[in-house]
Amino acid sequence: MVKGRQGERIRLYVRGTVLGYKRSKSNQYPNTSLIQIEGVNTKEEVAWYAGKRLAYIYKAKVKTNGSHYRCIWGKVSRPHGNSGVVRAKFTSNLPPKSMGARVRVFIYPSNI
């Protein structure tokens, strides 16, 4: 993060919400999370987002690498159901406190 750039805030990601883990009624599988991407409502629209990178960003008390912010990276893997929800796999499983939290869906790797 370059300190010099303070004024302009540009958003080059789409907002998303973590809905929970992939699950059946009484079993959950934490290696895959379900993500709701803003503005995506059908499984056809999800095709554009397949393979895009995701980041779950959270804060911690201790500074690592010079920052209080930490990140778990992931990728959109496939649609989940018919209504635009998406399955995602992260480098390490998302913590349970991430349910309901914000996730950034980036536009890269881009294919446009």
Place this chain on the structure above:
Amino acid sequence: MAPKQRTPKVTRNPDLIRGIGKYSRSKMYHKRGLWAIKAKNGGVFPCHEKKPAADAPAVKPPKFYPADDVKKPLVNKRKPKPTKLRASITPGTVLIILAGRFKGKRVVFLKQLSSGLLLVTGPFKINGVPLRRVNQSYVIGTSTKIDISGVNVDKFDDKYFAKEVQKKKTKGEGEFFEAEKEDKNVLPQEKKEDQKAVDTPLVNCIDKIADLKTYLAARFSLKQGMKPHELVF
């Protein structure tokens, strides 16, 4: 010496079924005309004189036999192809950079380098992006194109962007604390001149098109209600 033109081998023995030919061995002998060649050569099939075998140099029995047989890895002659350039990206296209220091900047595409990375420039005066390499996956190709025929980009390749090799610093005790502060990243004058040489014809073309300069100076951002999967770039 030009390689001999080889006509593809045509078999005179058509297949009835895979593995079974129409003609027998004796019929094929006749068809190939081997009898005629033999007749021309006095009843014997013509053959070359055997070349005298070169004397193999005397090999001493090796001093050392390794205890285990070590497998040699297979030879790999694969040459990876350069990344395929997307159809939407042609020289002179305005690209949007999606990540890195210059994220959101709109930038002019010059050419694809041999490593597959894209050579790109701001132009520097307009948006502060110098001659730079960018990966195709981190870029959106817009439909805005600029004419870059006035720009000569032949001299740029991946070696131009290679990092300077750090000289090995021998640390003396006294010099340990002083010598660390050597010149930091002074951009060599020739790189500044290269930048100017590429940018001046570009800026001239850009000035002619209405609003293009402010367009390139502004950054791209997603706003409220914008859905990237529905946007047309």
